[in-house]
Each structure stands twice: as structure tokens, then as C-alpha cells.
Amino acid sequence: MTQRHAIAIDTDNSPPRTARRLRWYVLLPLCCVGCLDSLPGKPTEADRYRRPDTIMDFATLYKQHCSGCHGADGTLGPAPPLNDSMFLTIISDAEIKQVLDHGRAGTPMPAMNQKQGGPLTDQQIEALIAGIREKWGAKSSATSESLPKYAVSVHANGQPVGDPIAGKQTFADSCASCHGEEGRGDHALNDRGFLGTISNQALRRIIITGRPDLGMPNYQEAGEESGAGKPLSSEDIDDLVALLSSWRSAETDESK
Amino acid sequence: MKSALMKFLWWFEHRLELRKTIWPVMRHPIPRDLRTQVGWLYVFGSTAMTLFVLQIITGIGLGMVYVPSAGEAYESLEHINYEVELGWMLRAIHNWSANGMVVLVVVHMTQVFLMGAYKYPRELTWIIGVLLLLLTVGMAFTGQVLRWDADSYWGLGVGVAMIGRIPWIGPQLVELLMGGPTMGADTLSRFFALHVFIIPGILFVALGIHLYLVVRKGISEPPVPSEPVDPATYVEKYEEKLKTGDPFFPDVFLRDAVFIGLTLLVVVGLSAILGPKGPSAPPDPTLMQVEPLPDWYFLPLFAVLALSPPSLETAIILIAPVIIVAALFLVPIFSGKGQRSPRRRPVAVLAVILFLLCYCVLWQLGVQEPWSPHMSAWSGEPVPESMIKGRSPKQLQGAAILQEKTCRNCHALDGRGGQRGPDLTDVATRLTRDQLVRQVIQGGGNMPAYGKEMNRDEVDALVSFLETLKPDGYAAAESSVVTDRSD
Numbered sequence: 001m002t003q004r005h006a007i008a009i010d011t012d013n014s015p016p017r018t019a020r021r022l023r024w025y026v027l028l029p030l031c032c033v034g035c036l037d038s039l040p041g042k043p044t045e046a047d048r049y050r051r052p053d054t055i056m057d058f059a060t061l062y063k064q065h066c067s068g069c070h071g072a073d074g075t076l077g078p079a080p081p082l083n084d085s086m087f088l089t090i091i092s093d094a095e096i097k098q099v100l101d102h103g104r105a106g107t108p109m110p111a112m113n114q115k116q117g118g119p120l121t122d123q124q125i126e127a128l129i130a131g132i133r134e135k136w137g138a139k140s141s142a143t144s145e146s147l148p149k150y151a152v153s154v155h156a157n158g159q160p161v162g163d164p165i166a167g168k169q170t171f172a173d174s175c176a177s178c179h180g181e182e183g184r185g186d187h188a189l190n191d192r193g194f195l196g197t198i199s200n201q202a203l204r205r206i207i208i209t210g211r212p213d214l215g216m217p218n219y220q221e222a223g224e225e226s227g228a229g230k231p232l233s234s235e236d237i238d239d240l241v242a243l244l245s246s247w248r249s250a251e252t253d254e255s256k
Numbered sequence: 257m258k259s260a261l262m263k264f265l266w267w268f269e270h271r272l273e274l275r276k277t278i279w280p281v282m283r284h285p286i287p288r289d290l291r292t293q294v295g296w297l298y299v300f301g302s303t304a305m306t307l308f309v310l311q312i313i314t315g316i317g318l319g320m321v322y323v324p325s326a327g328e329a330y331e332s333l334e335h336i337n338y339e340v341e342l343g344w345m346l347r348a349i350h351n352w353s354a355n356g357m358v359v360l361v362v363v364h365m366t367q368v369f370l371m372g373a374y375k376y377p378r379e380l381t382w383i384i385g386v387l388l389l390l391l392t393v394g395m396a397f398t399g400q401v402l403r404w405d406a407d408s409y410w411g412l413g414v415g416v417a418m419i420g421r422i423p424w425i426g427p428q429l430v431e432l433l434m435g436g437p438t439m440g441a442d443t444l445s446r447f448f449a450l451h452v453f454i455i456p457g458i459l460f461v462a463l464g465i466h467l468y469l470v471v472r473k474g475i476s477e478p479p480v481p482s483e484p485v486d487p488a489t490y491v492e493k494y495e496e497k498l499k500t501g502d503p504f505f506p507d508v509f510l511r512d513a514v515f516i517g518l519t520l521l522v523v524v525g526l527s528a529i530l531g532p533k534g535p536s537a538p539p540d541p542t543l544m545q546v547e548p549l550p551d552w553y554f555l556p557l558f559a560v561l562a563l564s565p566p567s568l569e570t571a572i573i574l575i576a577p578v579i580i581v582a583a584l585f586l587v588p589i590f591s592g593k594g595q596r597s598p599r600r601r602p603v604a605v606l607a608v609i610l611f612l613l614c615y616c617v618l619w620q621l622g623v624q625e626p627w628s629p630h631m632s633a634w635s636g637e638p639v640p641e642s643m644i645k646g647r648s649p650k651q652l653q654g655a656a657i658l659q660e661k662t663c664r665n666c667h668a669l670d671g672r673g674g675q676r677g678p679d680l681t682d683v684a685t686r687l688t689r690d691q692l693v694r695q696v697i698q699g700g701g702n703m704p705a706y707g708k709e710m711n712r713d714e715v716d717a718l719v720s721f722l723e724t725l726k727p728d729g730y731a732a733a734e735s736s737v738v739t740d741r742s743d
Contacts, residue, residue, distance in 0.1 A: 036342060041531030043337045043344050049405075049537050052545045068635040068659045076641045078655030078721075108653070108660035119635075179649075187648045193720055194650035196713025197657060214645065 053114075053121050058131025061124055065112060074136055075213035079109065080206055085138040086218060087209045090150040093129055100125045106199035148219060148234040152204045152241060160200050160241045167243030170236045174226040178216070183247060195248035204241050207232070285501030286508045287477040287494075294478045295508070297371070299515040300364035301470075305463065306516045307357040307523070311395075314350040315452070322402070324448035326441055326539075329404035333535045348527030354399060356523055358553050361392050366608055369587070372596030373476035376487045379588035381469040384462055386584045391459045393553075398451035400551050404444060409539030410548035412439065412447075414561065418573045474498065475508075479596035487593055547628065555622030556615050562627045626675035633673040634662040640670045647724060654721025657714050661706065669725075677703055684726040688733045692719045 036042075055061060062074075066082070074083025081087070100120070103111035112118035113125060120128070153161040171183065183190030210218035217225065223232040232240075269275060290298060321340055323332040336343035365385060368374055374382035401412050416434060420426045427437070435442025477497055502508055537546040550558050564572045598605050630637075639655050647655070658664065658680075666676040673679075687695065696715055699705035710718070726732060 036345060036528075039345075039528045039531075041344070041348055041528050043531055045338070047531075048334065048338065049535065051537075051543070064632060064636045066635065067638045068633070068664065069639075069656050071641070071644075072638045076644050078639055078644060078647075078652045078659065108656040110660055189649055191650050192713050193716035194648075194653055196711070197653040197717045198649075 052119070053124070056124065056127045058127060058135065061120070061128050062131065065119060066128070069108070071213070074132075080202065080209070080211065081213050082132055083136040084209055084212065085136065086147065087205065088133060088137045089143070090147050090208060091205075092150075093133070095150065096129050096132070097125060100128065104199055104202060107197065107202050148208050148232075148237055150205065150208070152201045153238065154200075160238065160245050162235070162238030162240070162242030164239065164243040164246040167236075167239035167241075167246075170232065170239055171243055173228055174222045174232060174236075175240070183244075189244060190247045192248075195244060200241050200245055203244050204237060207237050207240055281471055282505035282509075283503040284471055284474070285498040286475050286504050287497045287501050289478050289497075290475070290508060291502065292478075295511055296515070297367050298475060298508075299512050300360050300367060302512045303516050303519050304357055304360035304364055305467075307353045307360065307519070308459070308463070310353045310520070310523070311350065311357065312456070314346050314353070317346045318350055319452060324402070324444050326404070326439075326444045329402070329444055330535055330538045333403065333405075337532060337535075344532050345527060347532035348530070349523060351533045352523045352526045352530075354396060355552075356519060358392060358396055360519070361389055365389060370598045370601075370604060370608060371476070372479050372485070372598075372601065372604075374588045374592075375485045375594070375596055376490055376592050378469070378473050378476060379592050381466060381473060382588045383585055384466045384469065386581070387462050388459065388466060389584075390581065391455055391462060394455045395451065395459070396551065396553055398447050398455060400554075401447040402444070402451055403534055404539055405535035406537040406539055406543065406546040407534070407548045407550065409439070409541070410546075411550045411554070412443070414550075414558075418561075421570055421573055423574075475504075476596075479598070481595070481597040481600050484595045485593045545632070547625075547631070549622075549625070552619070556618035557622075558625075559618040559622040562625065563621070624675050628674075629665040629676050630674040631665055633664040634659050637664055637669075637672045640672075643669065643725065647721070650717050651721045651724055654717035654719065657710070657718045658721060661709060661714075661718070663718075666703070680722065680725055682726045682730065684723050684732050685730050686733050687722075688735045689719060689723055690735065691733070692722050 055064075063072075066074075067077070069077050069079035070082050071077030075081040099109060101111060101113040102116055103109050103118075110118065112120045114121055155161060171179075172181075175183075175189075176185070179185050179187050179189050189195065206216070207222075208219045210216040210221065212218070219237060220231040223230055223236070318336065321332060321336050321343065323329055333347075336347055338344075340346075368382065368385070374385075397411075397415065401408050401415075416430050416439075419433065420430045422429060431437055433443075433446060434440065435446050474494060477494070483493075533551075537543055549555070560572060561569070595601055639659065644652065644655065663680075664673040666674040668675060668679040668681070670681050671679065683692070693715060695703065696710070696718060697705060697707035706715075723732065
């Protein structure tokens with residue numbers, strides 16, 4: 001028995017059979033453990049429950065707290081798109097934070113900060129802003145200087161700066177083809193249900209950026225397609241906001 | 257070498273005498289009618305028992321790491337899941353074989369019931385079997401409690417609230433079970449003791465008696481309509497059949513072994529693919545975002561409790577279980593002889609179908625929990641894009657208001673959202689503008705009034721959006737009463 005074994009070792013350069021077998025006995029279970037670790041059922045860190053106020057992942061935060069109104073991919077929601085590089089160029093982080101913290105008065109946008117009764121912490125709001133910028137922010141070198149400014153200017157009495165009379169002409173030139181004469185067409189704007197649920201700031205934003213997801217042109221396209229043949233100026237936009245604001249007050253007066 | 261081994265074994269056999277005790281049991285005869293395909297219906301009991309053994313093995317493994325203390329249990333579960341080598345697999349197998357055991361116990365019981373195998377002389381086997389069912393359910397519930405997460409915490413709350421309603425002794429029972437009037441430090445220890453010592457202990461004894469009876473009274477032969485059970489002649493006839501029977505081991509056992517093997521493969525496969533269950537959110541009552549659900553076998557009960565009117569609650573909680581359990585125990589007493597074949601026992605077959613139907617319908621309701629608003633739907637369920645495209649600015653504002661006023665938490669659009677109120681996808685075919693305005697402002701039919709939550713413009717915008725919600729080509733709802741006073 002021992003003799004035969006010795007011969008086998010002599011004629012074969014590879015390790016003795018017992019040693020080879022032993023290697024398998026060691027390797028096989030190790031392989032199995034390795035395979036078991038890569039099974040789909042193995043819970044990963046992603047499966048670990050996280051308290052809602054410790055979630056920092058942008059995709060999760062956006063899905064849970066924003067997608068309801070702003071759309072699954074930041075477009076085609078009832079609220080203006082966030083997946084809009086022009087919007088993200090004209091608005092500053094501080095302004096986005098202000099909207100997220102306190103909501104937008106006069107619109108359905110609610111306050112999202114826990115300090116204001118919302119669901120999110122300061123850190124989560126920062127994560128959302130960073131995520132929105134990273135995912136949807138302008139990739140080109142367009143700067144906010146070349147675009148109309150974001151913030152709506154107001155008089156001391158809160159009325160928007162701008163001339164509603166001049167706005168009427170701009171409206172007829174650039175907006176009436178879709179929104180109808182005096183804003184009373186299919187896509188009417190001169191309507192309490194609309195003007196009563198949207199703020200002047202939101203109006204200004206939509207005039208500047210349009211609703212690319214719904215086919216509404218931005219200030220540039222709207223101006224160029226009109227009789228004027230050039231983009232709407234910041235003053236034109238002021239005038240349009242003033243006009244819409246005057247329609248809003250007129251409607252309110254009528255209803256009194 | 258071989259003879260040395262045999263010598264060694266004989267040394268034991270000489271002292272144990274297994275050939276005279278266990279071997280005859282292993283070889284006990286089984287009617288040869290089981291040789292046909294019908295024999296495959298006799299494998300569920302032994303498989304359920306095998307899963308119980310698997311539960312004990314994996315349970316012991318888990319017991320080595322699990323900490324049964326309210327403060328540390330959750331962390332120890334996470335530790336098993338994420339840090340202990342293959343700990344997740346242990347939890348997964350424990351979970352899936354528990355599920356399998358519940359299923360197989362019920363399947364086994366249904367088979368015994370439908371084939372009339374509980375009749376004379378096997379009535380006591382059935383009665384002990386019902387006890388085993390109750391113990392299995394008890395194991396399932398206490399096991400759910402040990403998975404000390406939000407589902408477990410709130411499930412325990414419901415369980416003890418039910419026990420607390422028992423007249424006179426309810427509060428004392430609750431205190432005994434939880435180690436105090438409310439969930440506290442001792443609660444988990446008590447349930448650990450129940451799950452690991454008390455219930456398995458009773459289960460062992462009951463299973464022993466069950467098996468003893470199975471072997472003593474023999475496996476029932478497949479029912480034949482022309483041979484009803486007559487206690488006066490049954491035993492004689494049965495023993496006649498056994499004379500030509502097959503020995504349990506290895507002939508009949510092989511079939512059991514095949515099914516047990518398949519079941520174990522399924523359990524391990526499910527564990528490998530789907531992994532362990534939970535733990536979900538920690539058992540922290542301050543976490544408002546959790547929507548707890550009991551484990552699937554308790555979902556029908558969950559649905560019954562959620563849907564029963566308050567006036568019937570106590571009756572459903574206290575009287576129905578007594579009736580159901582009593583009925584199960586008394587089945588062999590009231591129908592212990594006569595026809596065994598399901599072909600001649602329509603009431604028995606219908607009873608099984610009725611039970612399964614009720615269970616499935618209530619289960620489905622339990623999954624959907626339509627009585628419970630989905631608290632995050634308003635901000636997490638997008639408005640379907642088809643309801644956005646082509647809408648006017650006012651209608652878009654209305655859709656945003658629908659979300660912001662949390663209408664979606666109770667109302668679905670395209671099936672997504674809460675189920676508490678009707679799906680609004682084609683609400684405009686059902687309600688006119690006036691009716692929509694009235695419904696929003698005044699509520700009604702279980703819906704709260706939103707008149708004070710919204711101003712006139714918001715209602716206007718919201719209703720304008722709702723008016724667009726109808727399928728293409730469908731007419732809008734019309735008022736059944738003409739309210740136009742101009743004529």
C-alpha cells in the first residue's frame with residue numbers, strides 16, 4: 001500500500017494526490033461561501049432601513065417629496081418643471097432654498113422644511129438642491145447675465161413693477177396666439193382659477209422659461225415668433241406680469 | 257474493516273434493540289391503494305414536520321446571536337443580516353420554512369378533511385392535529401413579534417388589544433403576556449420564552465401524540481364512495497387491507513422523501529433569491545411614516561378587524577374564533593362515520609371552497625388596505641402624464657392643488673394612490689361640475705369637507721382639472737335634474 005503510493009509520487013510532478021484532494025476540500029467550501037455571498041437574497045446596505053430624516057440620496061428624496069407635482073423625471077408634472085436648465089441658470093441656490101424652506105406663497109408649493117412643518121431637514125434640502133443642480137443644471141456655459149433676471153421686482157405696495165398697458169400689446173403680439181385675445185382662449189390665463197392660484201414670481205418664471213415639456217415657448221422663442229421678431233426683454237416680462245396681475249385684481253374686484 | 261464496523265454497530269444494537277422497537281414502526285404496513293398517484297396526497301404531513309425540524313435547527317442558530325431585549329433586539333437582527341457570516345441565510349431559511357410550514361399544515365389538514373381521513377378511528381389524530389394548527393399559528397405570531405420591527409410592534413399591539421377584550425380576565429392576561437399593562441422591557445422576553453420554549457415544547461408533545469396515533473391507527477386508505485365508514489366493521493376491513501400492504505420504509509417513505517427534498521429546495525431557493533424578511537422600520541412609535549402590515553397569514557384577520565363596524569368588533573374578536581376553533585375540534589365528533597369520499601360530501605367540499613374564497617378575498621383586501629390612506633402618495637405619486645398633456649394653465653394648477661391638498665392619499669389616479677376613496681381617473685363621467693364642487697366643499701360619503709381648507713379659486717382650479725378626467729370619447733356626466741331657470 002505504502003509502496004504503491006510512493007511510486008505514484010515519483011512518477012508525477014504534480015503534488016501528491018492526497019494533497020490535491022485536500023486542496024479541493026479547502027477550496028470548494030470557500031467557493032461556496034463566496035457564491036453564497038453573491039446571491040440575490042443577501043441583504044445589502046441599500047436594504048437596511050433608514051429613518052426618513054437620514055435619507056440623503058437625491059433620487060429617493062426627489063421621488064418621495066417632489067415627483068408628485070414636478071413629474072417623475074422633473075418634467076410633465078402639473079407644477080413647473082425642475083428639469084429645466086434655463087430655470088436652473090437664472091435661479092440661485094439661495095432662492096431655491098427659500099422656496100423649499102417656506103414654500104411659494106400664493107401657489108400650491110408647500111413649505112418642505114421641518115421648521116416650517118414640512119418633512120425635510122436642512123441637510124436634506126441642501127442635498128435636494130445639489131442633486132437638482134447636478135442632474136438637471138445647465139451643462140453649457142450660459143450664465144444668468146445673458147438671461148432675464150429671475151426675481152420679480154415689486155413696488156413698495158407690493159404691486160409688480162411694469163406697465164400693464166404696455167403689457168397688453170406684448171401679450172397680443174407674443175401670447176394671444178395660444179392664450180387667446182385678452183387671455184380668454186383655450187389656454188385661458190385671464191381666469192381666477194388660474195391667476196388666483198399662482199404668484200407673480202411663478203408667472204415671471206414661466207414667461208422666461210416657458211414650459212418646454214408642454215410645448216410652451218420660452219421668452220426668446222415667444223418674442224422671436226411674434227411680430228417684434230426679437231426675444232422678450234426683461235421689461236416686456238415685467239409688463240406682462242403687471243398685466244396678468246391687473247387681470248387678477250380686476251377679477252377679484254368683479255367678484256366683490 | 258467491515259466486520260469491525262458491524263461489530264461496533266452490533267454492540268449498540270445489542271443494548272438499544274432498535275430492531276425490535278423502531279424497525280417494526282418503520283416497516284408498518286400501508287394500504288397498497290396508495291401505490292397509485294393518490295399516494296402523493298399523503299406527503300404533506302411529513303413535509304410539514306420536516307420543516308418544523310428545520311425551524312428548530314435554524315432557530316437554535318438564530319438564538320445564538322439574537323438578543324431578546326426590547327432595546328437591543330432590532331440591532332441584533334441587523335447584526336445577523338449584515339455582519340454575521342451567512343446570518344442572513346439563516347434568517348431567510350427560518351422565515352421561508354416558517355411560511356412553508358404554515359402552508360403545509362393547512363394543506364395537510366385540507367387533504368385530511370376532504371378525504372374524510374379524520375373519521376373513525378382517527379378522530380383523536382384530527383383533534384390533536386387542530387391543536388398543532390393552533391400551535392403553528394402561535395409560533396407564527398410569536399415569531400413575528402420577535403422580528404422586533406414596526407410591523408411586529410403594531411401587530412403585537414393589535415394582538416394584545418384583542419386579548420384585552422376578553423371579559424373579566426382580559427387585562428390580567430395582557431399583563432401576564434406583556435409583563436406589564438403596556439409593552440415594556442419584559443414584553444419581548446415573555447414572547448421569546450413563548451416562541452422558543454413554551455409553544456415548541458407543547459408542539460413537541462402534541463406532535464409525538466399525533467405521530468403515535470398515525471402509526472397506531474394506520475394511514476387511512478383512499479376513500480371509495482361505496483365503502484362508508486362503519487365503526488362496527490371498519491377495523492376488521494382495514495386490517496384485511498394491511499395484509500397486502502406495503503411497508504412504510506422504504507417503499508412509501510420514498511415518496512415522502514422526494515416531496516420533502518423538493519420542498520427543501522424551494523425553501524432554500526426562495527431564501528437565496530428573496531432573502532430574509534425585514535427587519536423593516538424600527539419599533540419606534542414616533543415614526544409617523546411607517547405603514548405597518550402583519551405577516552401574510554394574518555392579513556385576512558387584519559382586513560376583518562379593519563372593516564368590521566365597531567358594534568360588531570367584540571363579537572368578531574371574541575365569539576368568532578371560539579366558534580371556528582370549536583367547529584374544527586368537533587368535526588370528527590359530529591361526522592365521525594359514514595361517507596368519506598369528497599364526491600359524496602358536497603358540504604365538506606363547499607366549506608373548503610368557501611373558506612379559501614373568504615381567505616383570498618380578505619387577503620387581497622389586507623394587501624391593499626383600502627381603509628388606510630397612503631400618507632406619502634400626494635408628494636410621491638406623480639400625476640399621470642396623459643392627464644397633464646394638453647391641459648390648460650388653470651387645469652394644471654388644479655392638478656397641482658389635487659396633489660398639494662393630499663387628495664391622492666385617498667384617491668388614486670390610474671390606480672396609483674390611496675384606495676380609501678374612489679379612483680378619480682374617470683370621475684368626470686360620474687359627477688357634473690356642480691356635483692364635484694359640492695363634493696369638494698362639503699365632503700360626504702366618508703370624505704371630509706374641504707370647504708375650509710381651500711379658497712374659491714383653488715376649488716375652481718381643482719374642479720376644472722377633475723372635469724377633464726374622462727376617457728377619450730366618453731361623454732361628461734350630466735345632471736339628472738335641469739337646474740337652468742332661464743326658461
